[in-house]
Amino acid sequence: MAVDANDPVASIPRDTQQSAEDQLHRHLAEGRYREAFEVLVAEYRDRIFTLAFGILRNEHTAEDxxxxxxxxxxxxLPGYRRTASISTWVYxxxxxxxxxxxxxxxxRATVSMSDPEIQDKVDSTVSSQMPGGELGHALDVQALLGKLPEHYRRVIVLFYLxxxxxxxxxxxxxxxxxxVKTYLHRAKLEFLKLIRMEESRVNW
Incomplete structure (x- = not known):
């Protein structure tokens, strides 16, 4: 069959006339995983980075x-089954x-509470945003935070610190x-109770 030189589509290689999804499925069906991966990277890499940056809000981390x-x-790729579209699978x-x-x-944020470099921030956070801050200022705030249940401690660290x-x-x-809001509310109440107990012990 002759190729019409005036037809721009006719001069495009057959693969590029197909959608990326079609190319991927054809390569996968033939076990050509490297070719499928190359098509996938060209089609989805930028979208993957955009999604990662939107979630992580850090360019370097998003690239990693x-x-x-x-x-x-x-x-x-070898285990991919067409129960979902490629785009859904990638997402x-x-x-x-x-x-x-x-x-x-x-x-890691939870562990960071034991870092002495954030002691000042812990103290100022308690004083300015958490109930009982003035009482807590003279106490070992990190030790008191460490007594909170882990799920409370994590939300306190992430939200306040x-x-x-x-x-x-x-x-x-x-x-x-x-x-999250429930944990923060309960954590603050629990933290205030710990401060009151510690204050009573110190003043005994």
């Missing part, structure tokens, strides 16, 4: 997570990797927004 996501995708992997990173950062929003705390810990 983009590489991690692409690695997960490469390893997962699910991307979201899972990013939220796993958020939870890891949340865990890391300056995260309610929504960010919910995303990082993988819990509903309402639960």
């Amino acid at each position: 997570m983009t590489q991690e996501i692409l690695l997960r995708i490469w390893k997962g 699910a992997i991307s979201r899972n990797v990013c939220f796993t990173e958020l939870k890891r950062r949340a865990a 890391e300056d995260k929003s309610y929504n960010a705390v919910a995303d990082m810990l993988g819990i509903p927004l309402g639960t």
Whole structure:
């Protein structure tokens, strides 16, 4: 069949006339995983980075997570089944990797309470934002925070010390927004009770 030189589509290689999804499925069906991965990277890399940055709000971390996501995708290609579209599959992997990173950062934030460099911030936070701040100022605030249940301690650290929003705390810990607010309220009440008890002990 002759090619019409005046037809711009006719001069385009056949692969490029297909959608990226079609190319991916064809390569995967033929077991050509490297070719499928190359198409996927060209089609989705920028979208993956945009999603990662939107969740993590840090360009360097988003770039690192983009590489991690692409690695997960490469390893997962042989096991991909067409129960979901490629885009849905890529999105699910991307979201899972990013939220796993958020939870890891949340865990690190909890550990960071023992860092003496943040003692001043802990004290000022208690004084300015938490009930009983004036009483707590002369006490070992870090030790008192350490007595809170871990789920309360994490929301206190992220919200007050890391300056995260309610929504960010919910995303990082993988819990509903309402639960974050409930934990913060209960944590402050529990913390105030600990301060009162410690104050009574000191003044005994």
